[in-house]
Amino acid sequence: MSDAILPSAVTATPARSPSRARGESPAVQVVLIAVSLAFLLLFLLLPLVTVFIEAAAKGWEAYRAAITEPDALAAIRLTLLVAAIAVPFNIVVGIAAAWAVAKFEFRGKNLLISLIDLPFSVSPVISGLVFVLLFGAQGYFGPWLQANDLKIVFALPGLILATVFVTFPFVARELIPHMQSLGSSDDEAALTLGASPWRVFFCVTLPNVKWSLFYGVLLCNARAMGEFGAVAVVSGKIRGLTNTMPLHIEILYNEYMGAAAFAVASLLAGLALVTLVLKTLLEWRYGDAIAASRRH
Amino acid sequence: MTRPVYSRLLRAGLVLGAFTLCFGVVAGARAQTELLNVSYDPTRELYREINAAFIAEWNAKHPDKKIATIRQSHGGSGAQARTVIDGLNADVVTLALAGDIDAVAERSKKLPLDWQKRLPHNSSPYTSTIVFLVRKGNPKAIKDWGDLVKPGVQIITPNPKTSGGARWNYLAAWAYAEKAFNKDEGKVRDYIAKLLANVPVLDTGARGATTTFTQRGIGDVFLSWENEAFLALKEFGADKFDIVVPSLSILAEPPVALVDGNVDAKKTREQAQAYLEFLYTPKGQAIIAKNFYRPRNPEAADAKDIANFPKVELVTIDDVFGSWKKAQPTHFGDGGTFDQLYKPAR
Numbered sequence: 001m002s003d004a005i006l007p008s009a010v011t012a013t014p015a016r017s018p019s020r021a022r023g024e025s026p027a028v029q030v031v032l033i034a035v036s037l038a039f040l041l042l043f044l045l046l047p048l049v050t051v052f053i054e055a056a057a058k059g060w061e062a063y064r065a066a067i068t069e070p071d072a073l074a075a076i077r078l079t080l081l082v083a084a085i086a087v088p089f090n091i092v093v094g095i096a097a098a099w100a101v102a103k104f105e106f107r108g109k110n111l112l113i114s115l116i117d118l119p120f121s122v123s124p125v126i127s128g129l130v131f132v133l134l135f136g137a138q139g140y141f142g143p144w145l146q147a148n149d150l151k152i153v154f155a156l157p158g159l160i161l162a163t164v165f166v167t168f169p170f171v172a173r174e175l176i177p178h179m180q181s182l183g184s185s186d187d188e189a190a191l192t193l194g195a196s197p198w199r200v201f202f203c204v205t206l207p208n209v210k211w212s213l214f215y216g217v218l219l220c221n222a223r224a225m226g227e228f229g230a231v232a233v234v235s236g237k238i239r240g241l242t243n244t245m246p247l248h249i250e251i252l253y254n255e256y257m258g259a260a261a262f263a264v265a266s267l268l269a270g271l272a273l274v275t276l277v278l279k280t281l282l283e284w285r286y287g288d289a290i291a292a293s294r295r296h
Numbered sequence: 297m298t299r300p301v302y303s304r305l306l307r308a309g310l311v312l313g314a315f316t317l318c319f320g321v322v323a324g325a326r327a328q329t330e331l332l333n334v335s336y337d338p339t340r341e342l343y344r345e346i347n348a349a350f351i352a353e354w355n356a357k358h359p360d361k362k363i364a365t366i367r368q369s370h371g372g373s374g375a376q377a378r379t380v381i382d383g384l385n386a387d388v389v390t391l392a393l394a395g396d397i398d399a400v401a402e403r404s405k406k407l408p409l410d411w412q413k414r415l416p417h418n419s420s421p422y423t424s425t426i427v428f429l430v431r432k433g434n435p436k437a438i439k440d441w442g443d444l445v446k447p448g449v450q451i452i453t454p455n456p457k458t459s460g461g462a463r464w465n466y467l468a469a470w471a472y473a474e475k476a477f478n479k480d481e482g483k484v485r486d487y488i489a490k491l492l493a494n495v496p497v498l499d500t501g502a503r504g505a506t507t508t509f510t511q512r513g514i515g516d517v518f519l520s521w522e523n524e525a526f527l528a529l530k531e532f533g534a535d536k537f538d539i540v541v542p543s544l545s546i547l548a549e550p551p552v553a554l555v556d557g558n559v560d561a562k563k564t565r566e567q568a569q570a571y572l573e574f575l576y577t578p579k580g581q582a583i584i585a586k587n588f589y590r591p592r593n594p595e596a597a598d599a600k601d602i603a604n605f606p607k608v609e610l611v612t613i614d615d616v617f618g619s620w621k622k623a624q625p626t627h628f629g630d631g632g633t634f635d636q637l638y639k640p641a642r
Contacts, residue, residue, distance in 0.1 A: 137383030137404060146383070149561075154384045236384040237369045238332060251370070254503045255340055256531040258511075 051269050054262035066252075066260035067267055074240040075248035076267070078159070082244065083224040086163040090220050094171025095213070099205070101172075102179030103187075116172050119165055127165050128233025131158055154236030159244065162230040167220045174216030178209050211286070215279065222275045226268065331366045331568055334386035336373035336460055336550070337503035338524045342587040343368055343390070349583060350574045354567065363567055372501030373460030380404065380555065387559050387568040390552040392460020392502075394418070395620040395628075397553050406557025420549035421575035422589035425610055426461075426468045428540040429509065429518040429525045436516045440542045441472040444517065445490040452515035454505040455498035456628050460550070462502070463628060465519040468546035470627070471616045475544060489637040510537070521548070523588035526604065539606075547610040 055063060066072060100106075101113060119127060133139050135152040145152060152158045186208060190200045206213070228246040235242045243251065245268050252261035335343060347366040355362045369376065369384065373392035380386050381403045391397055394412055401407045412419045430438050436449055444451055454462040469491055470484065477483035496514065499505040502524055509518040510528050517540075520528070525539050552572050559565040574580045578596035585597030594602050617623035627633045 132382050135383075138381060139383075142383060151383075151385070153382065154379065236379055237371060238367045238384075239369070240365070241367055254337075254507060256527075 048269060051262055051265050054258065055266035057262070058259040062259055063263045066257075066263035069260075071240045071243070072248060072260075072264055075243050075245045075264070078156075078243065079225050079245040079268075081156075082159050082163050083221055085160050086167060086224045087217060087221050089164055090168055090171050091213070091217060094168070094175060094216065094220075095206075097172045098175035098179055101176050102182075103184050113176070116169050116176075118169075119167075120169050124166055124227065124229030125233060128162050128230035131161050131165075131234050153234045154238070154242060156242070158234035159231055159242065162234045163224050163227055166227055166230050167224045170220035170223065171213065171216035174212045174219070175209055178212040179205075182208055211282075214282065218275050218279050222272055225271055329361065329363050329564065329567065331363060331387045331564060331571060332369065332385055333366055333388050333390055333571075334369045334376050334380055334384060335390040336376060336392040337370055337501040338461070338506075338521050338527070339390060339550075340368070340370050340503075341527065342523075342584065342589060345583050345587065346575065346580060349579060350571055353574070353579070354570060361567065366571070370503075372454065372458040372504075374399075374458045375500060385558050385562070386555050387562065387564050388552060388554055388572055390550070392548075392550050393463060393620060394549070394551050395463070395624040396460060397551055398621065398624075400553075400555070404555075404557065406555050407553060408556070411553045412551060414554070415552065415572060416576060417592050418549055419551040419553055420592075421552060421572075421580065422550065422584045422591055424522045424548045424550065424589055425545045425608060426464050426519060426542075426548065427522045427525050427545065427606075427608075428542060429520045429528060430516065430538050430540050432536055432538055434538055434540065438517050438540055441469055441544070442476065444469070444494065445487060449494050449517060450496055450515040451491065451494045451517055451519060452505050452509045453495055453498070453519040454502055455500055456634050458500040459502055459505070461521050461524070461548075462498075462505075462519075464521075464546055464548045466627065466634065467613060467617060467623060468542075468544075469519075471546055471611050472542070472544050474616065485633070485637060488633070489639075492634075492638045522590075522605070526588035541606045541608050544609045544611065546616075547612045549613075 067076070097112070097116060101109060101116075132153050135141050135145060135158065137143075137146060141152075152161070186204050187200050190204045191197075195203065226246060227244075228250075231244055232247055235244065235247055237243060237247060237251070239248075239251070245264060249261050249265050249268070252258075252264065333343060333347075343366075347368070351363050351366065369379075369386075371379075373396045377389070377391060377396040377399050380389055380400050389397055389400060397407075397411060398409070401409050401411055415421070428438060430436070436443075436446075438444065438449065443449065453465045456462040456466050466488075469488060473484040473487040477487070497508060499508055502521060505518065506520065506524055506528060509515050509520075510532055518525075525537075529537060529539065552575065554565070554568050554572060556565075559568045575584070576592070578593070581591040581593045581596040582598060582601075585591045585594070585601040588601075588604065590605055591597050591602075613620060613623060617626075625632060
């Protein structure tokens with residue numbers, strides 16, 4: 001029905017340009033576009049370009065040496081490993097949390113939603129410190145951990161915990177509004193047709209939200225690899241062992257190895273760019289599907 | 297249907313996650329002869345060279361107990377002490393001042409309180425002092441401590457709460473003022489307050505402060521470890537900065553210590569002990585001098601390196617302040633003179 005009405009509504013105002021339709025003068029439009037473009041160029045693109053220029057400052061050989069040096073390789077491996085564990089974990093828990101919030105009514109639901117947002121509102125330094133307070137040698141579980149020869153802070157588990165903590169909201173935050181907007185009618189239809197709950201989940205629920213999920217995973221991954229504050233607190237900064245890429249970059253810079261620091265930085269920026277390109281490609285290729293399935 | 301794809305993906309993801317987790321934990325727990333040296337900021341270059349030399353020497357002598365690597369962690373001395381107290385598994389700590397190792401001994405109970413008596417020279421295999429690094433040609437004509445409190449002079453020094461070097465800076469300034477004002481406490485405090493008022497930013501560690509001064513170009517004078525000042529000249533060229541040696545400075549004794557609790561748990565006592573003793577050998581002392589630290593045994597070092605060190609009147613912390621155990625709470629504890637005199641920039 002609406003299909004029949006819409007075209008006629010459009011044809012009723014055929015000659016209007018988009019700007020006039022919104023009642024703004026072309027000058028305002030030009031100024032707005034110019035301001036946002038200038039801002040993007042100055043504050044986002046310029047620093048990014050600087051990273052790559054500085055990285056290339058000492059030539060290809062120096063660049064290659066900087067990123068294949070053992071400590072740098074260890075940092076790259078560690079960063080990828082931490083992301084490879086933190087991101088799948090957040091996917092599973094994020095889906096579960098989003099599912100619980102979107103599909104069920106229960107007491108304390110608002111509290112749960114606020115809790116999901118907690119890592120966004122807490123400074124990363126504090127996110128790191130809480131783990132030191134809990135698991136450090138002087139912390140609540142410290143003596144027990146030491147007695148059992150378990151290491152959490154200043155080792156891989158601490159890095160993973162801190163990363164999981166700061167990146168947790170990305171997946172759940174993307175999924176909740178989308179799942180809420182979808183409602184549960186599709187799932188109920190599938191259930192009444194005799195599908196098992198697992199089948200409903202994998203064949204109906206998940207495909208419905210796949211773009212939000214994917215988007216959440218991209219953001220989650222980008223942050224997991226780039227996190228500095230929380231990770232710096234729990235890392236102990238042991239080179240070649242608990243230094244992630246962002247920490248390694250700071251160390252190199254502080255050792256007067258500017259070109260090497262920017263070489264590793266360019267690699268990290270490159271990973272972020274790949275994420276961005278991936279997202280843009282998806283939006284371009286599947287734009288309609290995403291638009292149809294995403295509300296915000 | 298899409299179902300198999302999703303469930304297979306999910307299952308693969310879970311298996312991968314579990315696998316990497318196990319792998320990570322196992323790799324983290326695997327015993328290796330690896331030493332961890334938790335140090336302060338400016339020693340990065342020094343220990344890189346010391347580690348390589350020590351490993352070569354040790355492994356040649358002890359083919360059955362080889363050391364695979366010596367790991368390094370660097371940061372502000374106070375902050376590094378904090379991480380060791382919180383459980384960073386250091387075999388040895390090589391910090392900027394005895395007060396920080398005292399803190400580790402008191403709070404973690406992993407080394408005896410009299411640790412400083414265990415190695416020669418107060419457990420300090422090298423010393424250093426505090427000098428001024430100024431911009432080329434010394435445009436603000438800074439010659440001595442008295443010039444630092446002139447209006448319009450911007451001083452770069454790190455935060456004494458987290459940086460060992462900054463505490464030496466602070467005490468050196470205090471020692472100068474005591475001498476200049478004949479121990480008139482009011483005038484000394486007035487001088488220190490004026491000096492701190494000229495500090496635009498307090499970095500957490502010496503290296504951060506060096507970068508602020510050299511790379512970000514902030515400030516007229518940088519109160520610096522002597523070794524850090526020489527390193528800045530070497531890295532950026534002698535045409536950018538000048539070193540100014542004040543009339544009086546402080547003998548800084550950065551100490552080293554074995555963390556007994558950790559080496560016994562890791563069974564690395566023998567190697568860690570030898571590592572610290574290596575610092576006192578002629579070979580160690582020569583590397584120390586080459587990296588702009590003042591060796592205890594100058595005869596062992598290259599005469600050219602020794603000639604670098606300017607002659608300066610050095611007072612010790614014990615002469616002026618009694619000891620670190622006294623100076624630390626009086627000046628840098630909560631509510632100490634630093635807290636009383638430092639008013640952050642308005």
